[in-house]
Amino acid sequence: THRVVIIGAGIVGTNLADELVSRGWTDITVVEQGPLHMPGGSTSHAPGLVFQTTPSKTMTSLARYTVQKLQSIEKDGQNCFNQVGGLEVATTPARLKELKRRHGFATSWGIESRLVSAEECLQMYPHLNKDLVLGGLHIPTDGLALAARATQLLIERTSKAGVRYIGSTPVTGIQRTDNRVTGVTTPDATIPADIIVSCAGFWGVELGAMVGVSIPLLPLAHQYAKTSAVPTLKGRDINSRINGLNAALPILRHQDQDLYYREHGEQYGIGYYGHRPMPIVAASLGLTSKNVDDKNMPSRLEFTPEDFDPAWKETQRLLPALQQTQIADGFNGIFSFTPDGGPVFGQAPNLDGFYVAEAVWVTHSAGVARAMAEVLTTGRSQIDMGECELSRFEDVQLSRAYVNETSQRNFVEIYDILHPSQPKESPRNLRTSPFYSRQQDLGAFFVELGGWERPFWYEANAELLNFLPAEWKPVERDAWSAKFHSPIVAAEAWKTRNAVAMYDMTSFHRFEMSGPGAVHLLQRLTTGDISAKPGTITYALLLNSDGGIRGDIFVSRLSDQAFQIGANSATELAYLSREARRQGQWVQGRDITGSTCCIGLWGPRARDVISTVSTDDFSNRAFPYFHVKNATINGIPVTALRKSYVGELGWEIQTSAEYGPRLWDTIFQAGKIHGLIAAGRAAFNALRLEKGYRTYGTDMTSEHNPYEAGVSNAIRASKWEDYVGRYALDRLSQQVPTRRLRCLTIDDGRSMVLGKEPVFYRGKPVGYITTAAFGYTVRKPIAYAWLPAQVSQGQGVEVEYFGRRIKATVAAEPLYDPDMKRLLD
Numbered sequence: 074t075h076r077v078v079i080i081g082a083g084i085v086g087t088n089l090a091d092e093l094v095s096r097g098w099t100d101i102t103v104v105e106q107g108p109l110h111m112p113g114g115s116t117s118h119a120p121g122l123v124f125q126t127t128p129s130k131t132m133t134s135l136a137r138y139t140v141q142k143l144q145s146i147e148k149d150g151q152n153c154f155n156q157v158g159g160l161e162v163a164t165t166p167a168r169l170k171e172l173k174r175r176h177g178f179a180t181s182w183g184i185e186s187r188l189v190s191a192e193e194c195l196q197m198y199p200h201l202n203k204d205l206v207l208g209g210l211h212i213p214t215d216g217l218a219l220a221a222r223a224t225q226l227l228i229e230r231t232s233k234a235g236v237r238y239i240g241s242t243p244v245t246g247i248q249r250t251d252n253r254v255t256g257v258t259t260p261d262a263t264i265p266a267d268i269i270v271s272c273a274g275f276w277g278v279e280l281g282a283m284v285g286v287s288i289p290l291l292p293l294a295h296q297y298a299k300t301s302a303v304p305t306l307k308g309r310d311i312n313s314r315i316n317g318l319n320a321a322l323p324i325l326r327h328q329d330q331d332l333y334y335r336e337h338g339e340q341y342g343i344g345y346y347g348h349r350p351m352p353i354v355a356a357s358l359g360l361t362s363k364n365v366d367d368k369n370m371p372s373r374l375e376f377t378p379e380d381f382d383p384a385w386k387e388t389q390r391l392l393p394a395l396q397q398t399q400i401a402d403g404f405n406g407i408f409s410f411t412p413d414g415g416p417v418f419g420q421a422p423n424l425d426g427f428y429v430a431e432a433v434w435v436t437h438s439a440g441v442a443r444a445m446a447e448v449l450t451t452g453r454s455q456i457d458m459g460e461c462e463l464s465r466f467e468d469v470q471l472s473r474a475y476v477n478e479t480s481q482r483n484f485v486e487i488y489d490i491l492h493p494s495q496p497k498e499s500p501r502n503l504r505t506s507p508f509y510s511r512q513q514d515l516g517a518f519f520v521e522l523g524g525w526e527r528p529f530w531y532e533a534n535a536e537l538l539n540f541l542p543a544e545w546k547p548v549e550r551d552a553w554s555a556k557f558h559s560p561i562v563a564a565e566a567w568k569t570r571n572a573v574a575m576y577d578m579t580s581f582h583r584f585e586m587s588g589p590g591a592v593h594l595l596q597r598l599t600t601g602d603i604s605a606k607p608g609t610i611t612y613a614l615l616l617n618s619d620g621g622i623r624g625d626i627f628v629s630r631l632s633d634q635a636f637q638i639g640a641n642s643a644t645e646l647a648y649l650s651r652e653a654r655r656q657g658q659w660v661q662g663r664d665i666t667g668s669t670c671c672i673g674l675w676g677p678r679a680r681d682v683i684s685t686v687s688t689d690d691f692s693n694r695a696f697p698y699f700h701v702k703n704a705t706i707n708g709i710p711v712t713a714l715r716k717s718y719v720g721e722l723g724w725e726i727q728t729s730a731e732y733g734p735r736l737w738d739t740i741f742q743a744g745k746i747h748g749l750i751a752a753g754r755a756a757f758n759a760l761r762l763e764k765g766y767r768t769y770g771t772d773m774t775s776e777h778n779p780y781e782a783g784v785s786n787a788i789r790a791s792k793w794e795d796y797v798g799r800y801a802l803d804r805l806s807q808q809v810p811t812r813r814l815r816c817l818t819i820d821d822g823r824s825m826v827l828g829k830e831p832v833f834y835r836g837k838p839v840g841y842i843t844t845a846a847f848g849y850t851v852r853k854p855i856a857y858a859w860l861p862a863q864v865s866q867g868q869g870v871e872v873e874y875f876g877r878r879i880k881a882t883v884a885a886e887p888l889y890d891p892d893m894k895r896l897l898d
């Protein structure tokens with residue numbers, strides 16, 4: 074059995090101990106710097122509001138499990154969740170609309186919710202000012218976590234099951250041999266461990282530093298205050314009414330003014346996110362374990378009333394009954410924020426056996442703990458954790474400057490209405506491709522991802538709109554879907570399908586894997602047969618042992634022992650490089666993304682362009698589809714890969730970064746007479762979808778298998794080697810899928826959806842949209858959706874968009890060039 078040490082006895086650490094115990098693990102020690110009866114971390118004073126609904130399926134699923142779990146932790150006839158429901162109110166028309174979108178998220182992820190009128194809000198919540206509220210969203214299963222109590226009950230129940238708790242003892246170091254942890258040190262002893270999980274909350278940065286792992290979280294103070302007794306509530310017999318719990322009204326959110334509320338018996342609790350960000354360095358708080366009580370603990374800083382003033386004024390407006398109260402008690406409580414708002418979860422990249430589960434809200438705590446226990450015991454979790462993985466952050470996103478700035482922005486924007494395509498304001502220009510200045514000259518609209526500046530369209534192409542054939546003219550969009558979008562995209566799509574376009578593919582991850590062990594490694598980890606001769610490209614999946622998809626990659630065999638891997642996300646590469654390191658045989662992995670650059674040259678006239686700048690043979694016979702070879706373009710040594718995400722003839726042309734500008738200029742100049750333009754990511758995404766190409770992480774995750782996701786073509790049945798997930802695939806291939814990723818087209822040809830909307834079949838919600846775009850070639854919006862398998866081709870469904878039902882039809886796919894004529898000639 075494994076010896077596990079969990080650092081931190083907050084709501085996450087204690088839940089993890091419990092989840093491991095329930096899976097039969099026995100050798101578990103929890104080390105906590107504070108006293109166990111009140112450790113003094115964020116959990117010790119968390120007011121415990123659990124609003125489950127978010128735009129993220131993962132986060133919502135983690136919250137739903139947390140609610141169930143808290144309801145199951147019971148003592149003396151009382152469990153640890155007070156299901157008073159949640160009410161989000163709108164005081165502006167924009168918020169009222171936003172609540173419709175949030176209602177859509179709840180429906181997509183299977184959380185019951187209801188849009189309610191202003192009158193119903195008042196019935197449900199009589200304290201509300203009727204002149205302010207326009208309407209609301211009610212979620213009956215939301216409520217209050219009794220987090221501190223749950224922590225104590227979990228300590229009690231896991232102690233009985235044999236978990237050792239060591240309180241008032243800080244972990245001061247992590248012991249390791251080579252790349253593996255061996256134990257933790259404390260002032261008194263060394264505790265041996267095979268697995269260490271840091272559940273240290275906002276002290277995560279300090280714990281990570283002990284092993285050289287950057288933990289991208291920032292502790293920030295957040296104001297929480299309690300009023301004096303509300304006269305109308307005074308003496309209310311709350312105990313008999315609600316089973317010993319001190320709140321009866323729904324938890325309340327007033328996001329227009331960054332506020333939330335709950336009852337504490339006769340008092341009100343008010344949480345405020347509208348104040349200036351107040352960053353903290355946890356190490357500066359010291360490892361205080363003395364004198365911890367209700368009012369004194371490291372995570373509780375002195376209240377700064379001047380920062381709370383606007384909150385108090387607004388509160389008295391929204392809840393006039395509180396005008397007769399004062400602030401009785403307040404504090405600035407500390408918890409973690411991250412660059413993208415998600416938790417930090419998973420194994421450290423450089424150290425086997427060191428795991429983290431931090432920046433986790435009470436709301437998601439049990440869900441995250443269960444996922445960690447599943448990963449430790451089986452290697453995979455039932456809820457996809459891709460968007461929570463520590464490895465989702467690229468190096469540049471791990472710098473303190475980046476973490477500080479982006480996490481503070483996240484605090485500021487926490488209740489804002491955010492458009493899914495809204496570009497980050499700052500920091501920008503962290504990573505630019507060698508083509509950047511050329512793209513600026515063409516008026517590129519850049520959107521950042523992973524620190525990269527990526528052109529979405531080029532203003533220089535605006536004049537093409539005047540020449541667009543009628544059937545290519547962009548349709549008018551509603552105001553929301555028109556945001557961060559340009560009609561120019563239609564022109565770029567048109568040029569790609571009818572002439573030729575160049576796309577900057579530099580930011581896609583490229584990874585070199587070489588050495589005598591490379592073939593074996595790739596055979597063992599992927600569904601493809603990569604033993605084919607050098608010069609070939611293979612599309613393959615990375616699976617977990619359950620057959621769930623954990624990535625999709627392009628493997629190009631450059632020589633006997635050298636491969637180039639093309640991947641969409643940092644998480645896929647982190648997995649490959651970890652496995653490369655683990656494999657005993659000689660194999661080396663190297664990320665070459667930033668040292669190289671790449672142009673996708675695609676369109677029916679791509680060959681005309683390339684043959685004017687290269688003397689190499691780019692004919693179909695000499696250079697067939699899905700092949701790779703070295704070539705020279707205007708004197709520049711390049712690697713050309715014959716593949717295309719947009720579904721047109723062409724190549725990805727890569728070279729090392731110093732040749733970038735010359736490569737761009739050469740192709741751009743040579744292409745002019747063939748009608749070449751530079752085109753951006755927006756056209757790319759639309760064309761990709763017409764061709765039915767899925768994106769890992771959005772369209773499919775580890776929750777899906779290749780058969781239901783429609784990517785079983787990446788499984789090479791004739792491969793004789795064993796690989797991760799093969800056994801599960803044998804089983805799955807015998808089963809009829811119960812759900813499928815389907816292609817929908819929107820019937821009216823113009824109503825846009827953007828992704829994550831719920832899909833209805835015969836009036837019932839049955840699935841959700843993954844990706845959507847306007848299909849310029851098919852002249853209709855397209856959306857991919859997860860649907861029950863019985864909803865078959867040709868059938869009608871409805872997509873709910875801001876409360877409006879849009880008719881759509883399940884279409885045969887791919888919509889564009891199913892015979893591959895454009896690609897194979």
Ligand code: FAD
Pocket residue numbers: 080081082083084085086104105106107112113114115116117118119120121122123242243244245272273274275276280295296297344405406407408409430431432433434435436437
């Ligand atoms: P913690 O509870 O902080 O536990 C980490 C533990 O690790 C601590 O006990 C600490 O002492 C210990 N530790 C750290 N370093 C070491 C070391 N070196 N050695 C040994 N032990 C160590 N969340 C919600 O979901 N809903 C809310 O309404 C809500 N409201 C909040 C209001 C306020 C004012 C604050 C401050 C937070 C709120 N949160 C809320 C956030 C929530 O409280 C936290 O995200 C959550 O409690 C974190 O749990 P945790 O177990 O990860 O961390």
